[in-house]
Amino acid sequence: MTLELQLFLLVWGTLVGLDLVSVPQMMIARPIVAGPVAGAILGDLATGLELGVLFELFQYDVMPMGATRYPEYGPATVAAVSTAHAAAGTLGLGLGALVGLVTGMLGGLSMYVVRRATQRAVQAVAGRLEAGDVRLMVRLHVTAIARDALRAAVVTAAGLALAHVVRLYFAGALPLRGVTLLGVAAVAGAIATATAGTLRVVGRGANLRWFAAGLAGGAVLVWLR
Amino acid sequence: MTRTRRPPLGRSLLRLFTVQGSWNYERLQGIGVGVAEEPLLRDLRAAGNGAVYRAAVARGAHFFNAHPYLCGLAVGAAARAEHEGATPDQIERLRSALCGPLGSLGDRLVWAGWLPVTSGLALIGVALGLGMDAILGFLVVYNVGHVALRWWALRAGWAHGVRVAAALHQPFLQRAAAWSGPAMALVVGAALPLSARYLAAGFTGWARGALVVAAAAGCALLWWGRGRLTGLRYGLALLAVAALAGWVWR
Numbered sequence: 436m437t438l439e440l441q442l443f444l445l446v447w448g449t450l451v452g453l454d455l456v457s458v459p460q461m462m463i464a465r466p467i468v469a470g471p472v473a474g475a476i477l478g479d480l481a482t483g484l485e486l487g488v489l490f491e492l493f494q495y496d497v498m499p500m501g502a503t504r505y506p507e508y509g510p511a512t513v514a515a516v517s518t519a520h521a522a523a524g525t526l527g528l529g530l531g532a533l534v535g536l537v538t539g540m541l542g543g544l545s546m547y548v549v550r551r552a553t554q555r556a557v558q559a560v561a562g563r564l565e566a567g568d569v570r571l572m573v574r575l576h577v578t579a580i581a582r583d584a585l586r587a588a589v590v591t592a593a594g595l596a597l598a599h600v601v602r603l604y605f606a607g608a609l610p611l612r613g614v615t616l617l618g619v620a621a622v623a624g625a626i627a628t629a630t631a632g633t634l635r636v637v638g639r640g641a642n643l644r645w646f647a648a649g650l651a652g653g654a655v656l657v658w659l660r
Numbered sequence: 661m662t663r664t665r666r667p668p669l670g671r672s673l674l675r676l677f678t679v680q681g682s683w684n685y686e687r688l689q690g691i692g693v694g695v696a697e698e699p700l701l702r703d704l705r706a707a708g709n710g711a712v713y714r715a716a717v718a719r720g721a722h723f724f725n726a727h728p729y730l731c732g733l734a735v736g737a738a739a740r741a742e743h744e745g746a747t748p749d750q751i752e753r754l755r756s757a758l759c760g761p762l763g764s765l766g767d768r769l770v771w772a773g774w775l776p777v778t779s780g781l782a783l784i785g786v787a788l789g790l791g792m793d794a795i796l797g798f799l800v801v802y803n804v805g806h807v808a809l810r811w812w813a814l815r816a817g818w819a820h821g822v823r824v825a826a827a828l829h830q831p832f833l834q835r836a837a838a839w840s841g842p843a844m845a846l847v848v849g850a851a852l853p854l855s856a857r858y859l860a861a862g863f864t865g866w867a868r869g870a871l872v873v874a875a876a877a878g879c880a881l882l883w884w885g886r887g888r889l890t891g892l893r894y895g896l897a898l899l900a901v902a903a904l905a906g907w908v909w910r
Contacts, residue, residue: 456683457681459677460680460728461802462799467795471792475792480792484792488859489859491782494779495776496882498771506890528859528862529899536895536899551685553684554684554685554686564691572694572717575691576681576692577681580678583681612909615906618867620899620902621899622859622871626852627878630879631878631879633848635886642841646846646848648849649845651849653850656850657857
């Protein structure tokens with residue numbers, strides 16, 4: 436993979452990371468968007484779509500409410516696609532999931548660090564904020580957004596570096612059964628996460644019947660195809 | 661009372677897209693809300709009330725937390741209340757009172773409704789072979805709802821001021837909140853088997869059996885262990901077990 440492509444992925448991962456919380460929350464941070472675009476950048480849309488679907492299922496575990504800490508799957512999906520690119524079929528799924536989940540964990544941790552840094556910056560100028568200093572307030576806000584952009588860039592870069600290491604040392608070293616098992620683990624983890632996450636939101640009331648109806652409809656479509 | 665002729669709602673809306681940019685553990689969305697509200701308060705300064713303007717700006721940046729798409733309701737309402745001469749206590753109470761309802765309504769409407777419905781449809785589209793069209797469709801449809809909700813919230817807040825609670829009882833909001841749960845359950849339910857089929861297309865024989873067992877066990881573990889076990893941890897643990905098993909079972 437050329438340095439130019441890596442830089443494009445870095446820029447895309449940064450935009451994706453910025454979209455999650457800061458600006459503009461138009462959901463390019465969703466894996467179902469981040470993955471295919473990363474795939475298109477690499478000229479490998481199929482891998483992008485596959486990893487996008489996989490991490491979108493993991494995303495159903497997350498309700499981004501208030502001060503809760505949660506993994507960040509946008510830049511993680513970009514790193515996962517970079518890992519899986521050129522690694523055929525199930526090998527790509529397993530290794531991509533591994534890199535993506537580690538990067539997602541790192542992303543969640545980095546958000547906590549950035550929020551603490553912003554908190555310290557706010558505390559340091561609390562008096563001037565109370566005096567209604569508009570310039571300071573805007574500067575604080577813009578600086579915090581820049582801090583989040585830097586965070587997203589660092590997380591994406593770390594994910595891409597991890598992807599490079601995994602491609603280099605693991606891609607050719609796994610036996611066929613190991614490759615298949617990794618792929619099975621990735622898909623099983625994603626399906627279990629999405630099902631349990633959705634059931635938590637659906638609850639035991641009337642919506643559970645709608646969920647069952649949806650499952651049945653989806654199963655019929657699978658059977659018909 | 662100071663009344664602006666044509667409030668710069670557009671400028672405020674643009675700033676609302678960054679409302680969570682300075683999210684932190686002390687004021688949460690407070691600074692972002694203050695930044696978004698500031699254009700609506702400039703009339704106070706123009707009217708020669710520099711001190712009133714600065715005090716209003718400072719209040720705007722106090723602690724606030726709600727769903728980001730509905731923050732505009734609080735921004736518009738607080739700014740209108742400032743123009744109508746409400747007391748600082750009234751405005752602080754208004755902001756506090758809005759946090760809970762706007763948070764829970766937004767979570768139900770968007771995070772547990774509109775977003776999973778549209779992303780579930782995108783998953784179905786990809787699984788059925790629509791490819792990038794499904795992704796573009798998701799972005800367009802989701803953001804039509806997203807931007808419309810932000811714009812409505814800001815306008816409604818500005819229109820109602822301290823009586824903004826009335827806006828939250830709009831019939832369309834009640835209907836949308838009532839339908840969001842069933843729609844989400846139906847669409848995500850349908851997306852799950854289709855996505856599973858799409859991702860498992862390369863597996864045959866024993867691998868499919870292992871997939872069903874691991875997914876069912878994971879679902880049970882995540883359901884019973886909620887609060888302690890997350891999808892990310894389960895995924896990583898499963899990958900570690902698979903790597904070990906693959907290394908042993910050559």
